Amino acid sequence: MLKLYDDPDSGNGYKARLLLALLGQPYDLVEVNAIQGETRREAFLTKNPNGRIPVLELEDGTFLPESNAILFYLAEETAYLPADSLGRARALQWMFFEQYSHEPYVAVLRFWARHTDKTRENEAQWAEREKRGYDALGVMERTLTEQHWLLGGTPSIADISLYAYTHVADQGGLDLSRFPALRAWIDRFPDLEGYVPFSGRLRATDDRKA
Ligand SMILES: N[C@@H](CCC(=O)N[C@@H](CS)C(=O)NCC(=O)O)C(=O)O
Structure with missing residues (x-):
């Protein structure tokens, strides 16, 4: 199962949440409070050294940060990304x-x-x-x-x-x-x-x- 590390108040995170919903793709949501510095703790920096959400964790444990990279990855071979x-x-x-x-x-x-x-x-x-x-x-x-x-x-x-x-x-x-x-x-x-x-x-x- 995909896992999304995200703060509900983040528009960058919402990009990923919206595409996952539009694709009907199930995922686990892990809430991280970006305002209270949780993204800057060592445990989170191993997921994204840049200390920011959103981060998508793939089925094999790979971490993918950056909202637009996440969109590009998830949209591959769907109607949300052109084939040409x-x-x-x-x-x-x-x-x-x-x-x-x-x-x-x-x-x-x-x-x-x-x-x-x-x-x-x-x-x-x-x-x-x-x-x-x-x-x-x-x-x-x-x-x-x-x-x-x-x-x-x-x-x-x-x-x-x-x-x-x-x-x-x-x-x-x-x-x-x-x-x-x-x-x-x-x-x-x-x-x-x-x-x-x-x-x-x-x-x-x-x-x-x-
Ligand atoms: N370029 C990044 C920006 C991500 C970003 O700025 N995330 C903010 C929340 S919207 C964050 O995690 N801030 C916490 C911090 O910088 O400590 C993306 O598009 O994903």
Whole structure:
């Protein structure tokens, strides 16, 4: 049985949880509290020396970290990863975009909103991340104005990778009402067979700092 080491509040972890659910793939979930430093303990570093969830443990005991690598591995020979070279490269293109141009802004703003306070000293940093976050959402909007999914007519791991933090971008203060095609894309996900919602802790009931 596959095993997923994950924190329920992590969008990176949700990418893997969502694909596993869409594929109907059973797995054991091992909860790791990323905020309380559990990913930095020696026992966890043997699974991922980079000290972060998600990590997928394969049937033979091999550990695979990095959310997008996990998506790529799980999607092999399924409808969520194109079979042709260019289609696979396009999936990677969007997943590299997610890690370099999207997640550091859209996900980090959500993290800050939940775990830190905006002060006069860090105001400029928030504004810069908001600008970059909106830039990333704008890139997606341009593509999704032309087509229903990031690779064209069917959903793929590129969509799953970007959906995780985009659909909760408002939790980081980003206004999605500016992006009609993006919102229509978000609304398509719950109709996918096997879809599961992101079970991230809600701000009001969070046991950590709200
Ligand atoms: N590039 C990694 C990022 C993973 C990541 O940032 N994980 C966070 C939770 S979302 C984490 O484990 N943080 C704990 C820490 O850095 O100590 C991925 O896509 O999987």
